[in-house]
Amino acid sequence: MARAPSVVNGWDGSGNVWFKIGQTGASFSGGQMNWPSNGLTSVSIKIPSSLRAGEYLLRVEHIALHSAGSVGGSQHYISCAQLKVTGGGSGNPSPLVSFPGAYSPNDPGILINIYYPVPTSYTPPGPPVWQG
Numbered sequence: 001m002a003r004a005p006s007v008v009n010g011w012d013g014s015g016n017v018w019f020k021i022g023q024t025g026a027s028f029s030g031g032q033m034n035w036p037s038n039g040l041t042s043v044s045i046k047i048p049s050s051l052r053a054g055e056y057l058l059r060v061e062h063i064a065l066h067s068a069g070s071v072g073g074s075q076h077y078i079s080c081a082q083l084k085v086t087g088g089g090s091g092n093p094s095p096l097v098s099f100p101g102a103y104s105p106n107d108p109g110i111l112i113n114i115y116y117p118v119p120t121s122y123t124p125p126g127p128p129v130w131q132g
Contacts, residue, residue: 001019001047001056001058001059001083002017002019002059003052003055004057008055008056008057008083013057016096016097016098018097018102019096020127020129020130021045021046021047021129022129023124024036024043026122028118028120033114033118033119033122043060047083047085048130048131049087049132050091051089051091051093052089053087053088053089055084055085056083056084058080058081059099060081061076061077061078062076064077065112065114068112069113071105071106073111095127102127103125103126107123108125109122109123109124
């Protein structure tokens with residue numbers, strides 16, 4: 001998410017303004033790498049109740065890793081939404097990152113061979129999740 005300086009409509013979200021409120025990684029069982037989101041048509045995320053009121057951009061990203069065994073092979077599918085957060089939260093999300101710039105082509109969650117040998121762990125790219 002990124003908090004707009006005032007009105008979100010027309011704001012481009014540039015600079016170190018983005019923070020992460022959730023992520024879904026892989027699970028591992030029986031020598032296989034599995035994704036909890038596989039087959040889902042929607043996902044839900046809780047916005048931390050300590051988030052300050054204001055207008056925000058919400059960035060949702062799905063990273064396809066089927067070709068991620070070489071640099072530049074991961075595929076990023078991104079969608080954004082404009083949100084108005086109400087309430088009396090006083091939290092200050094951190095760390096803040098920029099897009100582009102939050103990921104490196106060599107990050108372990110971006111450059112990964114998911115086929116052989118099958119990974120035993122997965123580290124999602126980007127900053128840690130802000131817990132609020």
